[in-house]
Amino acid sequence: xxxxxxxxxxxxxxxxxxxxxxxxxxxxxxxxxxxxxxxxxxxxxxxxxxxxxxxxxxxxxxxxxxxxxxxxxxxxxxxxxxxxxxxxxxxxxxxxxxxxxxxxxxxxxxxxxxxxxxxxxxxxxxxxxxxxxxxxxxxxxxxxxxxxxxxxxxxxxxxxxxxxxxxxxxxxxxxxxxxxxxxxxxxxxxxxxxxxxxxxxxxxxxxxxxxxxxxxxxxxxxxxxxxxxxxxxxxxxxxxxxxxxxxxxxxxxxxxxxxxxxxxxxxxxxxxxxxxxxxxxxxxxxxxxxx
Amino acid sequence: xxxxxxxxxxxxxxxxxxxxxxxxxxxxxxxxxxxxxxxxxxxxxxxxxxxxxxxxxxxxxxxxxxxxxxxxxxxxxxxxxxxxxxxxxxxxxxxxxxxxxxxxxxxxxxxxxxxxxxxxxxxxxxxxxxxxxxxxxxxxxxxxxxxxxxxxxxxxxxxxxxxxxxxxxxxxxxxxxxxxxxxxxxxxxxxxxxxxxxxxxxxxxxxxxxxxxxxxxxxxxxxxxxxxxxxxxxxxxxxxxxxxxxxx
Ligand SMILES: Nc1ncnc2c1ncn2[C@@H]1O[C@H](COP(=O)(O)OP(=O)(O)OP(=O)(O)O)[C@@H](O)[C@H]1O
Ligand SMILES: [Mg+2]
Numbered sequence: 001x002x003x004x005x006x007x008x009x010x011x012x013x014x015x016x017x018x019x020x021x022x023x024x025x026x027x028x029x030x031x032x033x034x035x036x037x038x039x040x041x042x043x044x045x046x047x048x049x050x051x052x053x054x055x056x057x058x059x060x061x062x063x064x065x066x067x068x069x070x071x072x073x074x075x076x077x078x079x080x081x082x083x084x085x086x087x088x089x090x091x092x093x094x095x096x097x098x099x100x101x102x103x104x105x106x107x108x109x110x111x112x113x114x115x116x117x118x119x120x121x122x123x124x125x126x127x128x129x130x131x132x133x134x135x136x137x138x139x140x141x142x143x144x145x146x147x148x149x150x151x152x153x154x155x156x157x158x159x160x161x162x163x164x165x166x167x168x169x170x171x172x173x174x175x176x177x178x179x180x181x182x183x184x185x186x187x188x189x190x191x192x193x194x195x196x197x198x199x200x201x202x203x204x205x206x207x208x209x210x211x212x213x214x215x216x217x218x219x220x221x222x223x224x225x226x227x228x229x230x231x232x233x234x235x236x237x238x239x240x241x242x243x244x245x246x247x248x249x250x251x252x253x254x255x256x257x258x259x260x261x262x263x264x265x266x267x268x269x270x271x272x273x274x275x276x277x278x279x280x281x282x283x284x285x286x287x288x289x290x291x
Numbered sequence: 292x293x294x295x296x297x298x299x300x301x302x303x304x305x306x307x308x309x310x311x312x313x314x315x316x317x318x319x320x321x322x323x324x325x326x327x328x329x330x331x332x333x334x335x336x337x338x339x340x341x342x343x344x345x346x347x348x349x350x351x352x353x354x355x356x357x358x359x360x361x362x363x364x365x366x367x368x369x370x371x372x373x374x375x376x377x378x379x380x381x382x383x384x385x386x387x388x389x390x391x392x393x394x395x396x397x398x399x400x401x402x403x404x405x406x407x408x409x410x411x412x413x414x415x416x417x418x419x420x421x422x423x424x425x426x427x428x429x430x431x432x433x434x435x436x437x438x439x440x441x442x443x444x445x446x447x448x449x450x451x452x453x454x455x456x457x458x459x460x461x462x463x464x465x466x467x468x469x470x471x472x473x474x475x476x477x478x479x480x481x482x483x484x485x486x487x488x489x490x491x492x493x494x495x496x497x498x499x500x501x502x503x504x505x506x507x508x509x510x511x512x513x514x515x516x517x518x519x520x521x522x523x524x525x526x527x528x529x530x531x532x533x534x535x536x537x538x539x
Contacts, residue, residue, distance in 0.1 A: 166372055173343045173366040174386040174434065184385070188376045265376045265414045 053235040061235035062242065075243060078209055078220040081137065082247075085144025086205040090198060093152035097197070100153075101160025101190070102182065114153060122147050123211055130216065140212035147208035148201040155197025159190030192266065195259045202255060206248050221247075294321035294470035295355050295362035295437035297342065302351035303495075304334070304341055311337050313495035315351070319487075322468040326481035328528065329491030329499075335474040336369055338491065339440050342472060357437045365436035367444040369474075371423035373415040373430075380411035383430045401429040404459060406452075421448035428456065432463055441473045445480065454512070457484060461508060478524050482517050483510060490527045500527035 035055060041047050042054055049057075065071035096114075100107040126143060133139035163186050171181035213222020221240045228236035297319040304312040311334045319325045327335050340346045342353055343366045355362045365386075373382045383398035402408055405425040415423060424447050431439060441460075445453040457480065464471065475481050481488045482504055490500040502524055506516060 166368070166370070167374060169340075169345050170366075170368070170372050170374070173345060173364065173368075175364070176386075185374065188374070191376070263376075265378075266416070 050232060051234060053238070057235045058238040058242070061233070062239040065236070065239060071239075071243060074219055074221050074224050074240075075247070077217075078213065078222065078244075079247060081141055081212070081220065082144060082205050082209045085141040085209065086148045086202060088141060089145035089148030089205070090152045090201045093149045093197070093201065094156050094194060097153040097156025097194075098160055098187070098190070101157045102186065107157075111157070114150070117146075118150055118154075122150070122208065126211070126215060135216040140209070140217065143212045144205050144208045147204040151200035151204055152194075152197040155193045155200065156190065159193025159197070160186060162193065163189040192263055195255075195262065199252060199255050199259070202251060203248065206244070206251075210244070293357075293437070294323070294468050295357040295364075296321050297325075297438060297470060297472065298354040298356070299342070300351050300354075302338075302341065302353060303349045304337055304346055305349045306337065306346070310349075310495040312341070313493075313497055315491075315496070315498055317489060317498060317501075319470050319472065321357075321470055322464075323487065324464065324471040324473065324485045326473045326475055326485035326488045327491055328475060328478065328481050328488060328524070329496065330528070331476075333491050333493070334496040335491055336442050338496075339366070339442050339472060339474055342438075343440055355438055362437040363434055364438045364440065365431035365434045366440045367424075367427050367431045367442060369442040369446075371415070371418075371420075371427040373418075373423055373426055375415050378412055378414060379407065379418065379426055382415065382426060383433055386430055386434050397433055398429075401433040402426070404432070405429045405456065421452060424448060425452075425456065428460075432460075435467060436469055439469050439471045441471065441475075443474055443476060446476070453480075460484070465508070478521055478528075479512070482520055482524070483512055488524060490524070492528070502527065 038052070038055060042049065042052065053061075062071070096106075096110055100111055122143070125146060126139075129139040129142055133142065167185055167189060168181060171185045176184065209220070210222045210225070213220040214226055217223045221243055224240040224243075225237055228234065228240065299315055299317050302312055302315040303310065315338065317325070327338065329335050337346060341348060342355070343364055344353075355364065357363075373379075374385065377385060380395065380398045380402060383401055384394040387394045387397065399408065399411060402411055405428055407422060407425055407429065410418065410422065410426075415426070418426065424444060428441075428444055431441075439460075445456055448456065460471070461484065463469075471484070473481070473484060485504055488502040488504060489498050490502070491497070492499040502520065504517070504520060506514070510517060
């Protein structure tokens with residue numbers, strides 16, 4: 001349930017119908033308006049086609065690149081290095097973040113350094129990576145990994161730190177071992193924060209793959225962007241942007257689906273009504289029942 | 292199975308530099324039901340948490356003994372403290388050991404005993420406050436504890452359910468004879484359930500009075516002998532540093 005609904009909720013069928021219309025029309029309104037202005041700008045010759053091609057031309061550039069297999073090849077290059085960089089950054093980030101949340105000494109060991117690295121805008125590392133690793137796949141993947149690492153680490157750390165101490169006490173009171181408390185209480189309790197971090201890390205990974213490919217690459221969607229600029233093909237640039245948008249949306253939706261499934265238990269407010277007592281009045285019942 | 296012997300000796304507890312408990316001494320024999328009453332904020336929960344091993348004493352000590360074996364302790368906290376990511380039945384099964392099907396079956400039985408058999412598959416957030424507290428009670432009882440620590444476990448249920456749950460605890464006590472330390476605000480509850488009532492009070496808190504309720508079980512809530520004990524208990528609660536009261 002949306003917070004707004006909670007704040008201004010009314011049971012009114014006319015309102016409900018109105019809301020259904022809002023759900024369909026409102027999200028489409030802004031893109032349609034942009035398309036309209038785009039088309040109008042070309043019609044009135046506010047911009048030249050070599051600066052901004054017509055929507056149809058972008059579409060046909062898209063189709064043409066698909067037909068030649070060009071787009072697939074660049075999509076594959078970009079996705080594989082994003083996935084590689086993301087895994088390289090996010091997996092250690094989860095482990096180190098949890099470790100730092102659990103142990104004061106791990107935290108004292110890694111956190112100041114990571115905070116120091118965080119203070120540097122990540123793209124500032126690019127020249128160094130290029131110097132060390134050369135213009136190649138390794139420096140690109142490393143840059144993506146660095147971008148993905150920070151949000152995942154920060155969220156995992158905050159998640160573990162924010163675990164309700166009272167739930168940890170339940171484990172202690174019932175004699176669970178430290179390892180059992182960690183795996184059965186601390187980790188599930190910090191899962192929401194970790195998943196938030198993983199999603200943030202993914203969006204940064206997409207951002208950094210663009211940066212990496214803009215700077216130095218001979219394939220990938222980022223390369224397609226630079227190439228389109230160099231060859232004065234804004235239709236190809238826009239088609240690459242659309243491809244990026246699709247990749248980003250699809251990967252985020254996939255993570256979102258995983259998140260919704262893993263966090264079913266906290267899905268907004270109570271949706272199901274709790275079943276009522278299945279028994280008659282306690283007075284008429286035959287007293288206490290034994291297990 | 293039997294209860295654990297509890298012995299608390301000149302216990303002092305300090306929290307964040309503030310002395311909360313001072314010179315607390317008492318003992319409970321195996322199978323004894325001890326009630327602790329006292330006004331809000333005196334340190335009843337702190338005492339119970341110390342018995343559960345969650346707070347380390349500043350001085351003195353707590354000894355929970357079950358012959359030569361390790362005593363199993365079960366706690367019902369003042370709040371339900373269910374794990375929100377586990378369904379109700381899984382929350383009950385959480386503290387048990389052994390094979391999964393057996394755990395599930397016992398959890399189901401324990402839920403039925405607190406009249407929540409229909410709630411096994413729902414999430415804790417879908418429970419009312421009283422239902423959540425009953426789940427916490429089921430979670431404690433299912434471990435067959437030697438020592439059962441109850442922190443106002445029936446505070447958020449209606450009067451009828453409360454009586455039902457009290458009788459459920461009494462019935463289990465008859466079967467297993469575990470030792471109980473019950474923190475409550477409810478004088479009648481203390482008198483109905485306990486063999487002995489300790490009154491906690493003062494800053495830092497001490498045991499201000501002690502009342503024997505030596506009456507056989509099952510008891511009647513309307514027994515005039517029980518009702519007669521209300522007055523000394525109320526008196527002990529109202530007057531700080533009252534001397535030991537006794538009845539029965
Ligand atoms: N972690 C803590 N640090 C410092 N003081 C604390 C802490 N926990 C509790 N206290 C203080 O200890 C005192 C006793 O708290 P406790 O929860 O034991 O009271 P209580 O008798 O159970 O009260 P109630 O009947 O309201 O539950 C209170 O004054 C409280 O402010
Ligand atoms: Mg309390």
